[in-house]
Amino acid sequence: GENVEQHPSTLSVQEGDSAVIKCTYSDSASNYFPWYKQELGKRPQLIIDIRSNVGEKKDQRIAVTLNKTAKHFSLHITETQPEDSAVYFCAAPTFTGGGNKLTFGTGTQLKVEL
Amino acid sequence: NAGVMQNPRHLVRRRGQEARLRCSPMKGHSHVYWYRQLPEEGLKFMVYLQKENIIDESGMPKERFSAEFPKEGPSILRIQQVVRGDSAAYFCASSPRDNFSGNTIYFGEGSWLTVV
Numbered sequence: 001g002e003n004v005e006q007h008p009s010t011l012s013v014q015e016g017d018s019a020v021i022k023c024t025y026s027d028s029a030s031n032y033f034p035w036y037k038q039e040l041g042k043r044p045q046l047i048i049d050i051r052s053n054v055g056e057k058k059d060q061r062i063a064v065t066l067n068k069t070a071k072h073f074s075l076h077i078t079e080t081q082p083e084d085s086a087v088y089f090c091a092a093p094t095f096t097g098g099g100n101k102l103t104f105g106t107g108t109q110l111k112v113e114l
Numbered sequence: 115n116a117g118v119m120q121n122p123r124h125l126v127r128r129r130g131q132e133a134r135l136r137c138s139p140m141k142g143h144s145h146v147y148w149y150r151q152l153p154e155e156g157l158k159f160m161v162y163l164q165k166e167n168i169i170d171e172s173g174m175p176k177e178r179f180s181a182e183f184p185k186e187g188p189s190i191l192r193i194q195q196v197v198r199g200d201s202a203a204y205f206c207a208s209s210p211r212d213n214f215s216g217n218t219i220y221f222g223e224g225s226w227l228t229v230v
Contacts, residue, residue: 001172034218043205043221044157089157101147101170102219104157 002027002094006105013080014113021108023090024072030092033066033073034102038087047088048075080112116141118208118222119188126228133193133200135225139208146189147207147219148181157205163189196229203227 003026013019025033034049050057050064050073057064063076077084087109091102119138127133139146148160150173159173163183174181178196183189193200203226207219 036221043223046218046220049218094159101159101162103159104149106156 002030002092002103004090004092004103004105006090006108008108009106010109010111012111012113015080015082017080019075019077019080019084019110019112021075021088021090021110022072023074023092023105024070025092026071027092027094028068028071029095032093033064034091035064035075036089036091036104038089038107040086044089077110080110082112082114085110085112118143118206118220120204120206120222120225122225123223124226124228126230127196128230129197130195133196133227135191135193135204135206135227136188137191137206137208137222138188139206140210140220143208143210143220145209145211145219146183147209148189148191149205149207149221151203151205151224153202160191160204193227196227198229201227201229 006023011019031052035047036044037047038044048059048062048064050066055066061078066073087107089107090105093100094103118140121136144164146163149157150160151157161174161181162170165183166185178194180192203224205224206222209219
């Protein structure tokens with residue numbers, strides 16, 4: 001099965017700085033890598049995803065990079081704002097007999113300080 | 115298009131009682147996933163279902179927990195004889211097709227179970 005590792009577990013940055021969160025996965029067959037943001041007491045919400053046929057994807061201040069050879073992918077947030085403070089989870093698919101599911105990293109608590 | 119609907123949003127049960135959590139997937143979605151999140155922890159996979167079929171239940175505790183997704187109606191996660199350690203947020207998610215091809219899964223608002 002898939003094993004997803006995520007670092008760091010906590011990250012504090014000053015407003016306006018960049019934040020980078022890294023994940024590694026174990027199953028070389030994985031082909032889809034989403035990132036979710038979860039605010040306190042709320043549901044996880046998809047913020048960006050990347051498929052294995054591209055190496056980078058950008059959406060305004062958020063970007064994700066993928067290195068399939070090394071089996072790692074990263075989330076980059078530029079010009080951080082206080083509302084970026086949340087827990088961020090990466091995920092990768094795990095293939096089962098009848099289908100597959102997403103396995104999540106352990107999460108990164110991002111705090112953007114004024 | 116309504117999102118993934120979960121109810122109840124909050125549920126309090128005494129030890130030994132049963133908890134039933136319901137999930138209606140997004141319209142057009144036939145794949146349902148249940149995840150559990152303990153306080154200040156990550157999302158742990160529990161079970162993956164399609165209509166009338168359990169595809170993968172490798173994350174379900176061996177006892178007291180069961181799940182179903184009948185032909186008609188919502189998916190139900192059932193916890194019998196609850197204990198304090200069952201207190202957690204239970205999130206349901208759905209996707210239109212098998213996630214193999216990279217279909218996004220969307221989460222419901224969660225059901226927050228407290229066992230007293």
